[in-house]
Amino acid sequence: MIRCSGVIRTATAVSFSILLTACGGESADPGAEAPRGLQLVGAGATFPEPLYQDWFRRYNAQQTETRVIYEGGGSGEGVRRFIEETVDFGASDAAMSDAQIAQVERGVRLIPATAGMVVLAYNLPGVEGELRLPRDVYVDIFLGKIWRWDDPRIIAVNPDLELPSRLIQTVVRRDGSGTTFAFTNHLSSISPAWRDEGPGTGTILNWPGGAMTGNGNEGVAHKIKISHGSIGYIEYHFASRLGLPIATLENKAGNFVQPDADSGRRTLEAAAEAGMPANLRLFVPDPDAPHAYPITSLSWLLLYGSYPEPERAAALQSVVTWGLNEGQEIAATLGYIPLPDNILARATEVLTTIGAP
Numbered sequence: 001m002i003r004c005s006g007v008i009r010t011a012t013a014v015s016f017s018i019l020l021t022a023c024g025g026e027s028a029d030p031g032a033e034a035p036r037g038l039q040l041v042g043a044g045a046t047f048p049e050p051l052y053q054d055w056f057r058r059y060n061a062q063q064t065e066t067r068v069i070y071e072g073g074g075s076g077e078g079v080r081r082f083i084e085e086t087v088d089f090g091a092s093d094a095a096m097s098d099a100q101i102a103q104v105e106r107g108v109r110l111i112p113a114t115a116g117m118v119v120l121a122y123n124l125p126g127v128e129g130e131l132r133l134p135r136d137v138y139v140d141i142f143l144g145k146i147w148r149w150d151d152p153r154i155i156a157v158n159p160d161l162e163l164p165s166r167l168i169q170t171v172v173r174r175d176g177s178g179t180t181f182a183f184t185n186h187l188s189s190i191s192p193a194w195r196d197e198g199p200g201t202g203t204i205l206n207w208p209g210g211a212m213t214g215n216g217n218e219g220v221a222h223k224i225k226i227s228h229g230s231i232g233y234i235e236y237h238f239a240s241r242l243g244l245p246i247a248t249l250e251n252k253a254g255n256f257v258q259p260d261a262d263s264g265r266r267t268l269e270a271a272a273e274a275g276m277p278a279n280l281r282l283f284v285p286d287p288d289a290p291h292a293y294p295i296t297s298l299s300w301l302l303l304y305g306s307y308p309e310p311e312r313a314a315a316l317q318s319v320v321t322w323g324l325n326e327g328q329e330i331a332a333t334l335g336y337i338p339l340p341d342n343i344l345a346r347a348t349e350v351l352t353t354i355g356a357p
Helices: 016-022 049-062 075-083 098-102 135-143 152-157 178-190 192-197 216-226 236-242 261-275 310-333 341-351
Strands: 002-004 007-009 038-044 066-071 089-092 108-122 169-173 212-214 230-235 248-250 296-304
Touching: 038 075, 038 310, 049 066, 049 236, 049 310, 066 310, 075 089, 075 178, 075 296, 108 178, 108 216, 108 236, 108 261, 108 310, 108 341, 135 152, 135 169, 135 178, 135 192, 135 248, 169 178, 169 216, 178 192, 178 230, 178 296, 212 216, 212 230, 216 230, 216 236, 230 236, 261 296, 261 341, 296 310, 310 341
Parallel strands: 038 066, 038 089, 169 212, 169 230
Antiparallel strands: 002 007, 089 296, 108 230, 108 296
16 A cells, blocks of 8 residues: 555556656656655546646646646546545546535535536548538437438538538547536437437436447547547547547527637626526536537536645645636636636635635
8 A cells, every 4th residue: 555645545566656656756766756745636537637737737846845646537537536535636527416425524625627618529531611510410410310421401501511421420438527427418408309318418328329439538539530430529629639620519599609718708607697506516508698609618626625634725725726816827728718707706715615624
């Protein structure tokens, strides 16, 4: 057993060198000097992982008192490890359910840290121009009811595109995923067939139609990249980074909207003004605004209500405060949605309630 950042982990021979690195060692060399200061370990969502890695790299470089380490693996993995208390903090795009929160005796604080857009990226060689997908069409694609790219319902809204007579191959997440939750929560909100007769909402689903699967946003993005005729749901940052084409989706108002940080931020701001829950678990499965991108979601850091060590609680408050302030500008440069002021104010307020038992 190895103790790391106040967290006990079991190491196998295979994982030993990796674990040493995660616990602060730069290598397995027993003579290597460990970094000084308090170490905080977090794990979870892959959706904000590129952002969190950037945040913590910058934060670590600015001071020597605390070193923050973040390990991806998916929202489901982050929630699991948080409940088991093998990390100092978790991260999830699905927040936590009431049942999950009830399992944590130390209490839970859900802190919105960033936000983003779930997009439908696709791979159609030779198809140039904007691909539009109405709400009922992309639901039926993932239900397996529309299975060719030259289906009349797709052609009807894309008359200027030369759509191929090719099978549609959907690509979905294999692991427990907050991105899956955000996407399927949206589908359940707009389609009774999806909600009542189909897979419904969740972080892991039994997908119809023989979908290909990948681990993490990165895995799904790469499957799309190498698979002609494919379409899958991923976070905007990953699609943008790989240069994948992104479909323009129809929103509740009937407008076709491409993902845009400004429209996403306005969507979240309006939703928070309409009623921010006391636990900050705000979902926006189908926004009303005329120019809202239809699949916009917050992503949360999971913190304990109390920590045995006051200095650990103070260190977490410091790094999360940094992310809520300096980190928002960084988020915009990486393709995430900077949080609106009304959500930032509530997140900062709840952050101050974390402390020692």
